[in-house]
Amino acid sequence: MELGADAIWLSPIYPSPNADFGYDVADYNGVDPVYGTLDDFDALVGATHEMGLRLLLDLVPCHTSIEHPWFRERPDLYFLADRPLNNWVAAFGGPAWSRDEVSGRWYLHSFFPEQPDLNWRNPEVPARMGDVIRGWLDRGADGFRLDAIDRLMKDPELRDDPPATVAPLLPLHPEHGVLEHTRSRNAPDIGEAVASLREAAGDAFLVGEVYLPAAGLAQYLPSLDAAFAFELLHAGFEPARMRAAIEAMHATGKAAWVLSNHDFSRLPNRVGRANDRAAAMLLLTLPGPAFIFQGDEIGMADGPGHNPPLDRHGRDAFRHPMQWDPSPNGGFSEATPWLPSVDPAQRNVADQTADRGSLLWLYRDLIALRRTLGEGIAFRDSPPGTLVYERGEHIVAINLGDEDRPGPEHRGIELATSAGAAADPALLPAHSGWIGRLT
Ligand code: GLC
Numbered sequence: 128m129e130l131g132a133d134a135i136w137l138s139p140i141y142p143s144p145n146a147d148f149g150y151d152v153a154d155y156n157g158v159d160p161v162y163g164t165l166d167d168f169d170a171l172v173g174a175t176h177e178m179g180l181r182l183l184l185d186l187v188p189c190h191t192s193i194e195h196p197w198f199r200e201r202p203d204l205y206f207l208a209d210r211p212l213n214n215w216v217a218a219f220g221g222p223a224w225s226r227d228e229v230s231g232r233w234y235l236h237s238f239f240p241e242q243p244d245l246n247w248r249n250p251e252v253p254a255r256m257g258d259v260i261r262g263w264l265d266r267g268a269d270g271f272r273l274d275a276i277d278r279l280m281k282d283p284e285l286r287d288d289p290p291a292t293v294a295p296l297l298p299l300h301p302e303h304g305v306l307e308h309t310r311s312r313n314a315p316d317i318g319e320a321v322a323s324l325r326e327a328a329g330d331a332f333l334v335g336e337v338y339l340p341a342a343g344l345a346q347y348l349p350s351l352d353a354a355f356a357f358e359l360l361h362a363g364f365e366p367a368r369m370r371a372a373i374e375a376m377h378a379t380g381k382a383a384w385v386l387s388n389h390d391f392s393r394l395p396n397r398v399g400r401a402n403d404r405a406a407a408m409l410l411l412t413l414p415g416p417a418f419i420f421q422g423d424e425i426g427m428a429d430g431p432g433h434n435p436p437l438d439r440h441g442r443d444a445f446r447h448p449m450q451w452d453p454s455p456n457g458g459f460s461e462a463t464p465w466l467p468s469v470d471p472a473q474r475n476v477a478d479q480t481a482d483r484g485s486l487l488w489l490y491r492d493l494i495a496l497r498r499t500l501g502e503g504i505a506f507r508d509s510p511p512g513t514l515v516y517e518r519g520e521h522i523v524a525i526n527l528g529d530e531d532r533p534g535p536e537h538r539g540i541e542l543a544t545s546a547g548a549a550a551d552p553a554l555l556p557a558h559s560g561w562i563g564r565l566t
Contacts, residue, residue: 128178130419138185141156154195182267183332185272190238190242192241215287218299219239270352271324272334275338288306288309296339341372374504389446394426402558412500412523414503430467437466452475452478484546501520502519504516507535512526531557540561543561545559
């Protein structure tokens with residue numbers, strides 16, 4: 128709450144065997160005992176609302192856990208066949224068809240074999256998912272992050288994916304990237320599946336995880352409040368690519384800005400420690416909702432992960448627990464977390480709260496200031512390594528490069544990434560940024 132956020136997004140809390148850390152759901156209507164009970168959920172909703180925050184859950188509509196009772200009781204809700212029906216490759220590598228040892232039949236999975244895909248062309252699937260949505264909204268949830276929805280509808284005839292002829296626009300697992308996913312996801316009528324989620328959700332907030340560039344989002348957007356801007360997340364911190372990604376996503380009118388999440392290396396590892404403040408300024412001066420991955424606000428980097436790995440797709444290093452205080456477990460929990468703390472003595476919320484010049488304070492100041500920025504975004508051409516854009520009465524100047532650059536004219540700096548960044552009003556020092564007034 129001190130951060131100034133409006134809402135919390137919880138990654139999946141449902142009972143799960145954790146083959147994919149909750150993204151393999153065994154009961155859509157429950158809470159995994161490792162997190163608590165439905166009563167605990169109700170208490171969390173109550174406390175969240177009392178603080179003026181909203182609570183978003185993570186809905187995983189594309190697949191269940193193989194341990195979900197539906198998989199045995201209602202195989203018609205899935206894709207089952209006597210043999211693999213096509214050449215599709217799973218997102219984490221390996222074939223998208225696995226043999227079920229119990230029935231001897233083959234089933235389709237877009238992700239791990241423990242995550243059989245639901246067949247959204249069976250009308251009972253959207254109907255059941257609608258019940259799930261209504262159930263959580265009745266309990267007080269305010270909306271959902273919709274997981275992997277570009278996988279909801281596939282080619283009706285399940286035809287082969289053709290070989291890829293160009294490099295993927297967003298990074299993919301190398302085995303997955305050998306095919307162009309024209310049939311295994313993003314079917315021409317996928318908008319109908321997303322519309323059924325919207326119908327159940329009413330006016331609750333829906334943000335879609337659609338792993339496509341901005342140009343591919345048209346079918347999804349009518350039913351969503353926002354979609355994550357993955358093109359920006361993967362723009363490599365190269366200003367020209369970032370500007371193009373921001374302009375393309377802003378043009379959709381439904382950008383949810385994001386620079387890091389639980390699936391990718393943490394910000395300091397991708398943008399360089401020197402740029403963590405500039406990255407914060409960029410994320411929080413774009414128009415529309417922005418998502419902060421827990422730990423980014425104190426500058427947490429990738430950790431050692433776990434040995435042996437917990438996540439077979441190699442994401443443990445990005446998922447170490449939040450560090451609230453300098454104690455050995457960072458004040459995260461009284462229990463032993465799955466993954467250890469990384470560096471709570473060096474980096475934690477308590478210490479950074481006490482230090483007015485900390486990264487955490489920059490996040491707080493940016494979140495407060497962003498509410499005063501005007502509509503829209505207008506980029507100006509600017510020196511190499513920099514991004515300069517107007518937000519109504521304000522101008523934002525960010526230098527991601529190693530060299531100091533001249534900054535644009537302004538009528539006073541309102542917020543800078545550090546005291547040094549604003550020392551000379553005509554200068555935009557390397558790895559820094561500021562927000563100035565235009566009037
Ligand atoms: C999404 C989630 C990721 C998960 C996958 C399968 O991409 O963000 O963590 O592994 O979907 O559900």
